[in-house]
Amino acid sequence: MKALRAIVVLLLVGAAGAGAYWWLSAEDEGSTAFQGYMEGNLVYMAPEEGGRIDKMTVEPGDEVKEGQSLFALESSVQIAQRNEAEARLRQAEAQLANLKAAQQRPEQVAVLRAQEERAKAQLQFSRNEHERVQTLFQRGISAKAQLDNAKAAFDRDLAALEEAQWQILAAQLAGRSGEIEASEAAVRAADAMVKQMETKIAKRRVSAPADAKVQDVFFRAGEVVNAGQPVLSLLPPGNLRVRFYVPEPALSSLALGQAVRVTCDNCPEGLQAKVSFISREAEYTPPVIFSEKERAKLVFRIEGRPVETWSLPIGLPVSVTPIPAQGA
Numbered sequence: 001m002k003a004l005r006a007i008v009v010l011l012l013v014g015a016a017g018a019g020a021y022w023w024l025s026a027e028d029e030g031s032t033a034f035q036g037y038m039e040g041n042l043v044y045m046a047p048e049e050g051g052r053i054d055k056m057t058v059e060p061g062d063e064v065k066e067g068q069s070l071f072a073l074e075s076s077v078q079i080a081q082r083n084e085a086e087a088r089l090r091q092a093e094a095q096l097a098n099l100k101a102a103q104q105r106p107e108q109v110a111v112l113r114a115q116e117e118r119a120k121a122q123l124q125f126s127r128n129e130h131e132r133v134q135t136l137f138q139r140g141i142s143a144k145a146q147l148d149n150a151k152a153a154f155d156r157d158l159a160a161l162e163e164a165q166w167q168i169l170a171a172q173l174a175g176r177s178g179e180i181e182a183s184e185a186a187v188r189a190a191d192a193m194v195k196q197m198e199t200k201i202a203k204r205r206v207s208a209p210a211d212a213k214v215q216d217v218f219f220r221a222g223e224v225v226n227a228g229q230p231v232l233s234l235l236p237p238g239n240l241r242v243r244f245y246v247p248e249p250a251l252s253s254l255a256l257g258q259a260v261r262v263t264c265d266n267c268p269e270g271l272q273a274k275v276s277f278i279s280r281e282a283e284y285t286p287p288v289i290f291s292e293k294e295r296a297k298l299v300f301r302i303e304g305r306p307v308e309t310w311s312l313p314i315g316l317p318v319s320v321t322p323i324p325a326q327g328a
Contacts, residue, residue: 032253033263033319036244039303040314042215043239044230047073048203056221058232064208071221071231073204082197089190096183112168119161126150126157212236215314237309242273244320245299248282259323260304264316272323273304 051073058070133150136142212234219231242262246254254260254275262271279301304320312318 032250033321034244034246034250034302036242036318036320038310038312038314038316038318039241039243040215040235041239041241042233042235043209043212044233045070045206045208046228046230047206047225048227049073049200050224050226050229051075051204052224053219053221053231056217056219058214058217060214060216062214064212064214064234066208066210068208070206070208072206073225075201075204078197078201078204082194082201085190085193085197089187089194092183092186092190096180096187099180099183112164116161116164116168119157119164123154123157123161126154130154206231208234210234210236235314240306240310240312240314241276242304242306242318242320244302244304244318246302247299251278251300253322254278254302259307261321261323262304262306262318263321264312264318267312267318271310272307273320274307275302276305277301277303 053071054074055072056070057068057072058064064070130147130150130153133142133147137144137147213236215233215235217232219225225231242260256275256278258275260273260275262273282300
């Protein structure tokens with residue numbers, strides 16, 4: 001009989017303990033706050049070419065505007081190459097202008113015209129002399145040799161006049177079309193080289209792509225960096241996320257676009273975000289997340305975008321509570 005009573009007492013105590021455990025578990029399961037932290041998609045700013053940092057204009061924590069200078073690399077070599085390219089451009093332009101202009105200056109053309117007039121006068125004298133000797137030869141007064149000499153002098157002076165006229169014509173001509181086209185191509189190539197060097201110099205000055213906050217600076221002025229090596233990181237406001245983890249039983253309570261309330265220690269009231277990502281694969285609880293349910297070994301990663309601009313640091317632990325949709 002006593003043994004039976006003892007068994008009944010043990011059963012009652014066990015039932016009470018089970019009931020208390022169920023009540024505590026139910027209260028724990030009723031909690032809808034999920035643990036997470038602030039995450040940011042950082043923008044790493046790096047030069048396209050390597051070199052020594054000449055100037056660093058920002059520090060961690062600075063707020064920068066779009067287009068504001070962040071840092072600049074030493075550019076003496078590139079500037080010298082740009083100056084050389086500009087000199088080659090001026091040389092090509094001068095050669096093109098020379099080809100398009102007349103081959104001789106006006107003063108030289110005037111000298112050639114004077115020679116032409118002298119050749120005309122000499123030709124007129126030779127013509128008259130040739131006609132006179134020819135008349136005498138026909139009358140039998142002059143010898144055949146004199147006629148031949150007069151004819152030779154006339155032909156010589158006629159050729160001299162033609163030579164002077166061709167010299168004037170050549171002096172007034174520009175360069176050949178093929179040479180001009182080649183010179184124009186050289187000017188275009190030199191101009192493209194100047195623009196290319198100016199672009200290289202501009203790329204050695206790195207500016208902010210958008211309004212952002214300087215998250216960290218990895219190098220300082222005087223240090224050498226390689227091409228593509230990050231010098232600093234930026235955090236635009238639109239790249240801030242809240243990342244939290246939800247156990248499988250509660251996953252159905254969240255959907256893309258759903259509003260959630262975000263709270264943390266000493267955070268402003270009324271912080272809200274919208275669910276922008278729900279992982280399709282389960283994962284183990286990350287070590288940095290202290291789940292309120294020790295039995296939940298698998299969770300789903302969810303991300304939300306802040307509805308308004310927040311000033312919360314990356315890595316800050318937060319609690320996320322779903323906001324039921326109106327009418328639900």
